[in-house]
Amino acid sequence: MKLTGKIFWGKQSRWQLIVATGGFWIGLFITLLSIQFYLDIRKITKRSEDEKxxxxxxxxxxxxxxxxxxxxxxxxxxxxxxxxxxxxxxxxxxxxxxxxxxxxxxxxxxxxxxxxxxxxxxxxxxxxxxxxxxxxxxxxxxxxxxxxxxxxxxxxxxxxxxxxxxxxxxxxxxxxxxxxxxxxxxxxxxxxxxxxxxxxxxxxxxxxxxxxxxxxxxxxxxxxxxxxxxxxxxxxxxxxxxxxxxxxxxxxxxxDLRLGGMANTLQIVSAISGSIGGMFVFLSFAIFLMNFQLIISRAKVEIGVLLDLGYRPTELANTLNKQFMRILLGCAASVIVILAALVAVLHSLLNSYGFETGGTVSWIIPMAAIALVILLQAFIYLGIKAGIKR
Amino acid sequence: MQIQLEHLIPEPLIEIAPKTSGVWLRQVVLEPSQWTQLVAPSGRGKSTLLNIIYGNRTDYQGQVWIDGKSTRSFSADDWAQLRRERLSVVFQDLRLFADLSGWDNLLLKQQLTETVTKEQITEMATQLGVLRLLDKTCGTMSYGERQRVAIIRSLLQPFEYLLLDEPFSHLDEANRQIAANLIQQACQQRKAGLLIAGLGADKYFTYHQSLQLDETNG
Structure with missing residues (x-):
């Protein structure tokens, strides 16, 4: 099915795909970073709650x-x-x-x-x-x-x-x-x-x-x-x-409420960055889906010809799905790697100010990434199905 | 494969189709292995008819039966199966991928069933004089060159019926003869039926029957 890939990722679609992928990458990055921040701050706040x-x-x-x-x-x-x-x-x-x-x-x-x-x-x-x-x-x-x-x-x-x-x-x-x-x-x-x-x-x-x-x-x-x-x-x-x-x-x-006061400020900051992150994710998802719809609708003629040649609709849908899945998983993997590096640096900074956060990315981060990929993939799957149906 | 048209009329033609048509609103049978010529001037629905038989249009009244089954009952997968193994076509607009090379266009069909080897493709392309062109993208080929690629593509699969829509319109006399020979060989090998739509009668094939879409002209 390599040839069918050539058809869908032709010159005109490539640019759209890059924009869509870039948007998704940034959105995913900010979301996951916000989640990590939130978890860290909750840890600190919880400690100060215990302290009382x-x-x-x-x-x-x-x-x-x-x-x-x-x-x-x-x-x-x-x-x-x-x-x-x-x-x-x-x-x-x-x-x-x-x-x-x-x-x-x-x-x-x-x-x-x-x-x-x-x-x-x-x-x-x-x-x-x-x-x-x-x-x-x-x-x-x-x-x-x-x-x-x-x-x-x-x-x-x-x-x-x-x-x-x-x-x-x-x-x-x-x-x-x-x-x-x-x-x-x-x-x-x-x-x-x-x-x-x-x-x-x-x-x-x-x-x-x-x-x-x-x-x-x-x-x-x-x-x-x-x-x-x-x-x-x-x-x-x-x-x-x-x-x-x-x-x-x-x-x-x-x-002694020193830690408590700090944690409150941090909590507000994380809430703000969290909601901005949420908006970003929403936007980047929208960009991704819109670009993706464009790719599908441009590919409609090509899909029609492939169906004329005797390709099965399910076959085509699976190929397209797999290709999008690969892009999304690639994004998720690279985001997690870069995030892990960034978090390690941030944590050592926080620790030097006396906040014990642990040094690594929470296990929730990859889980959230997988959940988001699955959600987006579900939308894509529906879009492809609708696009191929005539 | 037997194709039966029963009181068939495309919806856009309901008002304007002549009462004397040899196809519309009649009982027409295309027997297995039968070679049929379909004659009509442009704009009378030749391409529409082929698209209806091929399952690309459903805006018609009446029925199309393939081996006794109404094609309206076919699923998308049924059509895919049919188009892979039993029914081949050259559309008037050829339906090649302009961004892909001639080879890629042919391999897209060939890899589905692999009934024809790459050597056999080379042989056909050589006969039709397009072998050297196959590395170019179809978008940069002339219409006649593309027509020859499309004809080769239609012969890269098993089929029981071959539908051709003005397949020679942009070919010179020599190439028409070569293409006709290739088609004839392929159909005889497969004991396949043939339905060729054209503007007028042609001399390249020996037909079992000739259908007039528009009697008033014939």
């Missing part, structure tokens, strides 16, 4: 605390009362070091400082890197740092100090930090590394089992009662939470 279900609670600091730090500690009775509240789904205690920590990055950054460490149960972490595990036989300690700390360092500290370089999240993870822990009459040298960043907990976090072990061995005295707890709550809009916290004179970080 975690709050960190501590006692309010006032003048009295200056003289007695134990005032900010929660007593067992207070903790039991908090855990017993109906709006609390889960509660985790912050533990802190009772030994001395001295960190030294003078080789890399000319900096050495006293450090503190905290831990929460792993189930309360938003990011759990694979390397966030402690092995008692090893001198290595993984550390999770609040993203805010990195921002403060990069945009406040490093900007004001000439000898301090700005650090990307990736660079900082490469720097080994020499740590000396001491107390209880002995000391030990350890190497720590930042293995990840957390948006949920503004602290320097180490694995809980490490802190328990180190407090036991190097701690100066018994572990104090916690001063902060992290709560998983049922509904951030629940008024009773606010009432309870105010009554107890507790304070919380729950106003």
């Amino acid at each position: 279900n975690y709050i960190i609670v501590n006692k309010t600091v006032n003048m009295a605390n200056m003289f007695d730090k134990t005032i900010s500690m929660f007593t067992e009775a207070q903790l039991d009362s908090l855990q017993g509240q109906p709006f609390v789904k889960d509660m985790g205690l912050f533990r802190t070091n009772t030994f001395n920590i001295y960190a030294d990055v003078s080789e890399q950054m000319g900096l050495a400082f006293d450090l503190y460490m905290e831990s929460v149960p792993t189930r309360f972490l938003d990011t759990i890197p694979a390397s966030f595990e402690w092995d008692s036989t090893d001198n290595f300690v993984p550390v999770l740092v609040a993203s805010d700390f990195l921002r403060i360092y990069n945009f406040s500290l490093a900007m004001s100090q000439k000898h301090m370089p700005q650090l990307s999240p990736l660079t900082i993870q490469l720097i080994p930090i020499k740590i000396k822990i001491s107390g209880n009459g002995s000391s030990r040298m350890l190497t720590a590394k930042v293995v990840g960043f957390t948006d949920r907990i503004p602290s320097v976090l180490v694995p809980e089992d490490f802190l328990l072990w180190a407090n036991e061995k190097y701690g100066n005295g018994p572990a104090p009662q916690p001063t902060r707890v992290i709560l998983q709550i049922d509904d951030p809009a629940n008024e009773r939470i606010k009432e309870y916290l105010t009554a107890k004179n507790y304070d919380t970080n729950a106003d």
Whole structure:
């Protein structure tokens, strides 16, 4: 059936076909890109929605605390009362070091400082890197740092100090930090590394089992009662939470809506680009179908002659269908490949701004492409059938 | 194959067809293997008749029967089958693809049934003096050259009846004779019937019957 192809894709039809194909390509590209954007943004928004279900609670600091730090500690009775509240789904205690920590990055950054460490149960972490595990036989300690700390360092500290370089999240993870822990009459040298960043907990976090072990061995005295707890709550809009916290004179970080605000803007942008994409798709489909109708109606004479020669209408329809199918699938495949490359670049950009989107195109994208191709092919099939019928 | 025309009249001719026509509104039988000449001046419906028999026109009253079956009952696939294997035609307007070469035009027909080899096509084209032209597109050929290509094309399939509509109108005497010989051979080989429409009587074939579309002229 190669000869029949020659007839339909003659000189006059070729131009139309190029325009139609180009229109379809662009339309498909924008649609799929919008879908990908929408999915990414939904992921980010959903994360920030989840985030609102975690709050960190501590006692309010006032003048009295200056003289007695134990005032900010929660007593067992207070903790039991908090855990017993109906709006609390889960509660985790912050533990802190009772030994001395001295960190030294003078080789890399000319900096050495006293450090503190905290831990929460792993189930309360938003990011759990694979390397966030402690092995008692090893001198290595993984550390999770609040993203805010990195921002403060990069945009406040490093900007004001000439000898301090700005650090990307990736660079900082490469720097080994020499740590000396001491107390209880002995000391030990350890190497720590930042293995990840957390948006949920503004602290320097180490694995809980490490802190328990180190407090036991190097701690100066018994572990104090916690001063902060992290709560998983049922509904951030629940008024009773606010009432309870105010009554107890507790304070919380729950106003942190940074991500939420960003996500709202992004959502509006994606809605706009989505609807523009939708219009584009509609237009490009219209262009494709109109050009295609033109090709068919121009081919009507040729179809008539082929029927005169004894070609079966179904045969001709199948040939034409196959040829259009090949064009559409070619478009879809190339769009997906280019989109995947573009999305990889965009995602690494988004990730560097602290939005975790994953790096790849969603599986929904090829599905959507196939659905659109099938839809268009159905229209084409009907058009061909109508064109060949006499 | 037997073709029967029963009280046939094309709708556009209902008012103007002469009562004395040898075909319209009569019972006409084209027996298998019979050779028939159809004579009429232009504009009296010769081409219309061939198009009706070939299934391209349905705007007529009466019936056309092929082997006892009304052609009105034929499906598109029935017609395709018939045109591949039992009925061949040269239309007055030839119906060649102007953008395709002579060869491509011939191969479009040949590849459907492959009853004739490429060597046999070459042989026919050589006899009719168009072999060298076959690489040109049909759009650039003269009408006479195209006519010869169309005649060759009609012989590249099995058929039980061959319909020809003024097939020699633009051929010179020598080529008419060669074409007539090719057609005659092909029909005899296939024991096929022949229906040739022309402006007047011709001397190239021995006919079993002659039909006048328009008696007033004959």
